[in-house]
Amino acid sequence: MNQPLLNITNLTVKFPTRFGEFTAIDDVSLTIQPGEIHGLVGESGAGKSTIGAAIIGLLQSPGYIANGHVQLMDVDLRKLSPADYHRLRGNRISMIFQDPQTSLNPLLTIADQLVETIQQHTPMSDSDARDHAIQLLDETGIPNPACRIDSYPHQFSGGMRQRVVIALALCTNPELIIADEPTTALDVAVQKQILQLIQQLASQRKVGFLLITHDIGVIAEITHRVTVLRNGRVMEAGETAQVLGAPTHEYTQALMAAVPRLNTKLDRFHNIVKDDPSAEEEDEWDVPGASAQFASDWLLGKRNTESKTDVPSTHPILEVNNLDVIFYSNQPSWFRKRTGFQALNNISFKAEQGKTLGVVGESGSGKSTLAKAIVGLVDPATGTLSFDGEALPPGSKRSRQHPSRRRIQMVFQDPYSSLNNRRSVEAILTEPLKLYGHGGRNLDSRKLAASVLDLVEMPQRSLTKYPHQFSGGQRQRIAVARALIAQPEFLICDEPTSALDVSIQAQMLNLLKDLQTEFGLSILFISHNLAVVRQMADTVVVLKDGEMVEYAESETFFTSPQAEYSQLLLNETPSLALLE
Amino acid sequence: MWAKIKRASVENELLYLFLHSPVAMVATLIAVLCIAGALLAPWLAPSNPYDLASFDLMDSMVPPAWADNGDERFALGTDDQGRDLLSAILYGTRLSLMVGVFSVAFAAVLGVSIGLMAGYIGGRFDTIMMRIADIQLSLPAILTALLIDGVARGILPQQRHDELMLIVLTVAIGLSLWVNFARTARASTFVERNKEYVQAAEIMGMHPLRIMLVQILPNIMGPILVILTVDLAVAILLEATLSYLGVGVPPNQPSLGTLIRIGTEYLFSGDWWIVLFPSATLITLIISVNVLGDFLRDALNPRLR
Structure with a gap:
């Protein structure tokens, strides 16, 4: 052998x-x-x-x-x-790293970097090394390599740059x-x-x-x-x-x-990876009277007093009409006309009450900008938003006391930066209560915070800890708890699981689904991962370069996508089809 | 008990690094000694240099006790007016430290508020504040201090001026140091304000003032703490320089700077002790505070760990 x-x-x-x-x-x-x-x-x-x-x-x-x-x-x-x-x-032995943005020296041309590496290992003349470099770039699929070799790394796109990194790794055979x-x-x-x-x-x-x-x-x-x-x-x-x-x-x-599979939708993930048995056992620490039941009653109680009639409202919870967002370069000048970058172009859709709307697209397609326009961090250039039948003013005109500030909550992508590391979990969770003046004076905010933690399946003891003591998945649960404690009706999740491992992701998706069934939350779920969106969404919006390419029922979209781009996107997502 | 502290401190990164850095520990010890000596001056000092009746011109220029012609009443000798040098140094350190601490506190409060606002609000406010900072930075610190002192002398009558001298000095030094704080606070605020926890607070509709003070400020304290220690040394030095130039504290109140100024006049006539001991005290104090600042900078910087 x-x-x-x-x-x-x-x-x-x-x-x-x-x-x-x-x-x-x-x-x-x-x-x-x-x-x-x-x-x-x-x-x-x-x-x-x-x-x-x-x-x-x-x-x-x-x-x-x-x-x-x-x-x-x-x-x-x-x-x-x-x-x-x-x-x-x-x-x-050569190595290819994760991030093509940082693994090439931005101040040297591709030629410099390739030729230097080649000559480091085999002595040859500059022109021979250059010819060899061009040949390598050709092999890794860079079009017109003889010309492109004199470019700087920033002149290549991410994928092209990764090809250059591979060419660099191949230099010495x-x-x-x-x-x-x-x-x-x-x-x-x-x-x-x-x-x-x-x-x-x-x-x-x-x-x-x-x-x-x-x-x-x-x-x-x-x-x-x-x-x-x-x-x-x-x-x-x-x-x-x-x-x-x-x-x-x-x-x-x-x-x-x-x-998550691309071809099937599961109602829940089963057979979840159990936590590491070696994880340290914590001593019991409970806030008296706090329980998941208490939190869930509190959240439901609010709902029941608000909707006086039992008939579910017929109008969609969120309506977006002809939304345009334009970003201007931040150097205003009297002499130059402001030129803008159109981040979102004529987006219209409706999000139904108690349902999940999935927003998919590649990086730079405007997914996060859409979320920011809804919560008011970004002002739309034109177009209107309406929430629960009432017009939602653009961010800069939305007062701090506007009710939508409470009714729409957001869960961010990066659980490491979305929680303030210098504040205890209790301070983080009770902040919304103070801000929205929930429940008046006789509400025990500590008990409620502990109960909501229980609801998102975190130990109550976490109240006394600080965010840096938790893993990414646990932090994301705390972020969800913070959103829940505001008693929202609409939850925007911007790539909530893309920083998490698959097993943690499965737990997170289960949690979101459970919360939706129990409290009738409407969710706007943003993700680049189609397989995850498949598990969550009832309706799907596909964005490409700020334009809406497809807007369809989830089942229709995943079984028979209409737009060419959607088909491409679905084809290119790595699937486990091979194994089935 | 030592072992117990060490075990408990394993949880606390900063304390752990501190207990494993002999340099930082020695520096702290010296700084604490200096500060304690300064604070307890009225009880420690053999005589009171402010009390004109307590010293005698007959005792002037007595060398240190161990030298020839030394007098055991004056451990470190006396100056040209017969003041006990040890007492003068103890009282002088007290004055220097007081001016240093208050002026740095003034600079920090001013600089951090401006920096926080400039970083958080951005736009025109930021541009204007930072241009002012640039102008401030192009003026040497001593010049700023001299200017303010000169203006104060012009406005206030002589007697009022002597009374308010310390406050004028503190403001003068503080104004020449705030830029450092403002720039650092602004740069750190820029980084923090784009993090998602700040956006989360904005979405909730939290008041901007509360976002700045409760959310951002604790997160930018690390670098500010470092500047605080480094600038404390700078402020003490500035006070000494100004007093040396004769525009600092009034001559009848000994500060380290005034003592050194008096000392240099007699340096060439062989009376070395008047300049040596105050200078040594100043250098030791500043080095120990600087070493502490360096230690803090390294310990609080996760990239250098």
């Missing part, structure tokens, strides 16, 4: 900390054959990137390899001196390329092209790829074999189709169940 390209056996990586040694990678073994694309999949903190860094010899200090072998063909990488390792890096989340920062259409390029390089050049990603769709699409990691341990490994199609390990099964 021929020798594997990369052979890792019993790799253990430890990080000494002042709390004792932390084992980041525990007894991991994997092999990669030439021309094989090996997927390394796991949730954040699983140790995927640490394995990549250990192979390339760039473990972050003070981490060190405590045990195991790392062998590249005939070379034992652990025995190399730092100087030899440096020569080997780039020469035989490496045997192994470690790709760390190479498509995470890219739109689906571009992602598809980059994945095809990787596939092509693997089959033609016989380069081995270690593809590190959290996206199971990407793994299913192109890898030959896959290793599933959790907390630094291998859960399951083998042929991709077998591991993902018929997982045998409990964790892999749960993980697969949490992945």
Whole structure:
């Protein structure tokens, strides 16, 4: 049998900390054959990137390899001196990073960067190196490479830039390329092209790829074999189709169940990944009388006193008519006419009461601008908004006391920046109560805050903690709790799960669905991930470059999309279809 | 007990770093000693330099106690008027620290309010405030202080001026230092105001003043705290410089600067102690405060950790 390209056996990586040694990678073994694309999949903190860094010899200090072998063909990488390792890096192993915006030097032309790298490893003349560079750019699919080679990185789009990064990795004809989340920062259409390029390089050049990603769709699409990691341990490994199609390990099964599918809509995700059993047990700490029931009664009580008749109102909760948003460059001048960028162009739709409206589109399509125009952070140029049958004034004319400030609440994308790190969870949650003067003086705000936390399935003890003590998923729950405590009728979720792992995402989506059924919340759900929107939305709006391309019932949209762009978008989303 | 503190402090990043930085600990010790000495001057000092009856011209220019002709009553010797130098230094440090602390506090309150508003409101207000800051920055700090002092001398009658001298000095030094605070606060506010928690507060309809004070201010305190310590050293130095130039505190009230000024006049006649001891005190105080500021800057900067 021929020798594997990369052979890792019993790799253990430890990080000494002042709390004792932390084992980041525990007894991991994997092999990669030439021309094989090996997927390394796991949730954040699983140790995927640490394995990549250990192979390339760039473990972050003070981490060190405590045990195991790392062998590249005939070379034992652990025995190399730092100087030899440096020569080997780039020469035989290359790396592709996640963000093409930051992995190229913005002050050097592509030619400079490619030629320098080539000459670093093989002595050749400037013109030969340049010819070689042009050839590489051609191979990675840059049109008109002889001309484009003298451009600067900012003159390329994100996808093109990632191609340049790949060309840079190929410069020295490496045997192994470690790709760390190479498509995470890219739109689906571009992602598809980059994945095809990787596939092509693997089959033609016989380069081995270690593809590190959290996206199971990407793994299913192109890898030959896959290793599933959790907390630094291998859960399951083998042929991709077998591991993902018929997982045998409990964790892999749960993980697969949490992945939203493009072709089916689930009412709820089942078989959720259980929390890490090693997580520390907290001592009981309850606010007297606080319970999820109390919070839910409080939220429902408000609803019942407001709608005097039992007949559900017939008009849509939110109506957007011919909305235009134009951004002007922020340097006003008397001498220049203001030129603007049209972020939204003639958008009209209706959101029904108690239903979910999904807004999809690629980055820059104006999804977030739409949300901001509704909540009043951005002023529309023309067009009208109406909420629950009444006109909603544009942001700058909307008073701070306007009732819509309470009735419309928003959950943001990044749970790390949407909560103020310097305020306790209790302060964060009771702020809306003070602001809207809910319930008068006899309302025990602490009890209510604890109850709402209970409702979003967080321990009541969290009240006394600060946001930085929580994980991304937990922070997002707190953000939802903050929105709920305002007793909203309309919830805007701007990419609420895109910063979260799939299992946490599944929990979050379940929570949103439960809240909707219980309290009749109307939701505007913004996402770039079509599979997630499929699970949530009743109606879908597709945006492209600020224009509305399609507006349809969710079922119709996913089964028979009308607009050409929608079809393209659906085709390019990595799916697990292969496995079914 | 030490072990207990260490264990408890594992939770507190700042305290942990502090307990593992001997330099910072020594600097704190020295700074605390200086401050304690200054605060307790009336009880520690052998004589009162403000009390004209307590010193005798006959005792002038006595060298330190251990030198030839030294007098054991005056541990560090006396100055040209027969004042005990140790007492003068203790009282002088008290005055210097007081001017330093108050002027930095004045500068911080002024600068941070302007910076917060400029960063949060932006637009024309920001432009105007920052141009004023630029103008302020193009004037050397000493010139600003001299100008304000000169104006005050012109407006106020001599006697009132001597009474209000300390306040004038504090305002003068404070006005030359506020720009640093304003710029830092503005830059940090720019970063914070675009974060989603501020947007969340805006959507809810929170009052802008409350957003600035309750939401943003705690998040920008890190860099401001650092400037606070660094500028404290600068302010003490400025006071010493102004007093040295003769426009600072009145000559009958010893500050470190006035003592050094008196000392230099006698430096070449071999009476070294008058200039040496106040200078050494000033340098030690400033170095320890600066080291503390550096430590804080590193400890509070997550990227350097």
